[in-house]
Amino acid sequence: MSEEILMNITPMESRVALVENGVLQEVYVERSRNRGIVGNIYKGKVVRVLPGMQAAFVDIGLEKAAFIHASEIFDRNNRPEGAGEPGIVELVREGQSMVVQVTKDPIGTKGARLTTHISIPARYLVLMPHNNHVGISLRIEDPQERERLKDTVERLLEQESLNDKGGFILRTAAEGIGEQELLADILFLHRLWTTVEEQIKESSAPDCVYEDLPLHLRTMRDLVEPDIEKIRIDSLDTFNKVCKFVRKLVPHLDGRVEYYTGERPLFDLFSVEDEINRALSRRVELKSGGYLIVDQTEAMSTIDVNTGGFVGHRNLEETIFKTNLEAATAIARQLRLRNLGGIIIIDFIDMEDVEHQRQVLRTLEKNLERDHAKTNITGVSELGLVEMTRKRTRESLENTLCEACPTCNGRGTLKTAETVCYEIFREIMREARAYENDTYLVLASEAVVDQLLDEESDNVAELEAFLDKTIRFQVEPRYSQEQFDVVLV
Template sequence: MSEEILVNVTPMETRVAVVDNGATQDIHIERSASLGMVGNIYAGKVVRVMPGMQAAFVDIGAERTSFIHVSDIHDPAAEGRARGTGAIGDYLHEGKKVIVQVTKDPLGSKGARLTTELSVSSRYLVFMPQSDHVGVSQRIDDVDERTRLQGLLAEGLVAEGMEGEGGYILRTAAEGVGLEEICVDLRFLKRLWAAVSRRAKAARKAELLYTELPLHMRTVRDLARPGVEKILIDSRESFTALQEFCTAYMPEVSGLLEHYAGERPLFDLHGIEDDIQRALARKVELKSGGYLIIDQTEAMTTIDVNTGSYIGRRNLEETIFKTNLEAATVLARQLRLRNLGGIIIVDFIDMQDEEHRRQVHRSLEKAMARDPARNKITAVSELGLVEMTRKRTRESLEQLLCEDCPVCMGRGVLKTAETICYEIFREIMRDARAYEADKLLVLAAQGVIDRLLDEESANVADLQEFIGKSISLRVEPDNNPEHFDIVLL
């Protein structure tokens, strides 16, 4: 496996592409305008305590003061007691310096929600400096794997000389990792927390101590795994920041960083822009001439496999088998590229041969095994369907870059001009009965008016005679194709 990570940085957004042997596998996008505060750690100052609400307002240097409830305050002496049973005045007073972490972004007129129970994350671990708890993500449900991971963490803590320095949670992404990956994360967290602690001690006013890493740094932290040959960054400023970050926290990665200074845009050079556009399309062409139709809905994603123009060389069954094999590999890449999660139903072309079904299933499992997102795949059913689940890790590419069409309201289809004409006829009948008017004026889109003047002209004439009123037609060029108005004159 030969992977490259490409990082494109502009003031508006940062985009990251993971390229494996020349093929784009993953796209990550972070926009400056939508950055939140959740996870940020601040040195704050209590500005007001409200005993009646068991809460306090804290100035963290943001536009609005933030809010903390007594149940979100860490109390080392409260072992075994229910959270929030103490009085807010026992912990905070006006003017007190407090180190807090944001748990909920500001919303409307409300400030951010805070906690003093601090944590920082790496790829596989969450470190909780004020706790001694060691746990495993509930999403890892295999008992043997949970036990194995806890043993690895204990071994890693001894190896790094970090026993008794805080609590840890093994994240879902840790499933299947080895001791070396755990130790790399432990070293990273040790350096990171030491830096946050130094800033906290030095802080004399409300200020930011730690922010969740920006995308290009999270990329290095989470994706710089064995097999990555280089990390190309097209921004000199971001490249320098990454060098400093790696030197301080991940020195083993520093040698992979390269600054790209070419005239041609980095994503254009590697074909990433074209891959992004294709990943937003409903239809995915296969090299054989077949194609996939991918539909993302609220409940699930469906993928339909079709032979298209591929006619094969031997017989129909062989043609279907070859198309399904190619589709299995391509759809696995498309799921990663589009970041589709949840329930996924794949409708392969029906295969009569049981061995062919098994081979297609094995091919799909092999392709999905390289996907970092956890997934489960059922065997090909009697109907030729494969049911899958893929862990949702973030918004899909479509959700991030697109919005519902304001014309069809997300349906993906529009009513035909014929359908709109018949709706207009029914509306004219209602208006003619309900209101007194000599004339009616129909305002509609060009295609609808054209049909009323041509194919439906006889029906318009019959309707005028039936209601005893004249009907005029006028094109509204800016009209939604489905929208029309009837004006009484």
């Protein structure tokens, strides 16, 4: 599989696109004005303890207080066996300072999510300062390689007398990596944590004591895998910074980083710009003629599969099966591209054949294997729906690039001109009962006034006769279709 990473950098915004076989799969956007804070470590202050929710709110210096659950608080006390999990009131108190790490950016109306289980990633390893365990990514499947890596790290920790100074998780990128590279990561992470500890001692809450890398360097640390062929960057300054980072931490990638100087904008390659715009649409066309409808809400995201213009060549069941197979591949890509998280409900077209259901589900699972976010599929429900979850750590592409429509306030629909006309009639009736007046002026949008003077003109005449009043109309260009005013003149 051919993979490339494209980095489009401007002073205001950084964008990273992951392209597989010429097709955009993931896009990351970071704006200078509001950089994400996942991975940042703060010295915070507990501002409110909620025993009923087993949680607390912590001030880390943001506009909204951040949220931490009791299960995310590191218990330093050795509890007797069978004592059960400690309650939130045993772990924290109001006014207390605590060191926390952000696991989820503030999303919508919710504040950031926190943990005290600190972890700091490098290229091959993740340091866990409060844990002495050595773990390995589940994506490294070879038992011999898993054993080799674990033995190597444990031996290096003993050699450097660091056994009791934190544990490590070996990342997927560590597969096949030698002893020297692993040792370099171990020493780098311990030096970094020592610096953070000093910062914690010197600072007063609330304060940021460790900030994660900017997007272009996080990309090199987290997304670049051995099969990446090219990393193209259109900013010379960022190119130089990435090259310096690569030479220090991932030297085998040195020849793959390229400064892009082409005439066409970098994101016009592989139609990345067009794909981003398409990812903001509800409708996703399938090559067969079928289509998906993707709806994102605060509670969950839903994806509906439709055959559309695809009629197949054999029978209905075969048509449905082929559409669902193509949809399963497209859905996996859309989840990554749109960065949909939380609960996701997929309504495939109903299949009677159990083997067809199994193959569609397997296709979805196989295509999600390359997803960097953790996913969990529960199978097909009694209603024929596929229920799944995808870990959400940052805003979706839609929430990053868009805002709720000020006209419909995010509903996605508007009242018809006819509906608004009848609301106006009712408002005039209310005004007539409350005030003695001869003339009413209706201020409304052009569409509504046109409807009142044309299709509803008979009703207007009847209302004037019934009330014995004059009704006049005036177009207000700035009014939305739902806005109107009835003025006494």
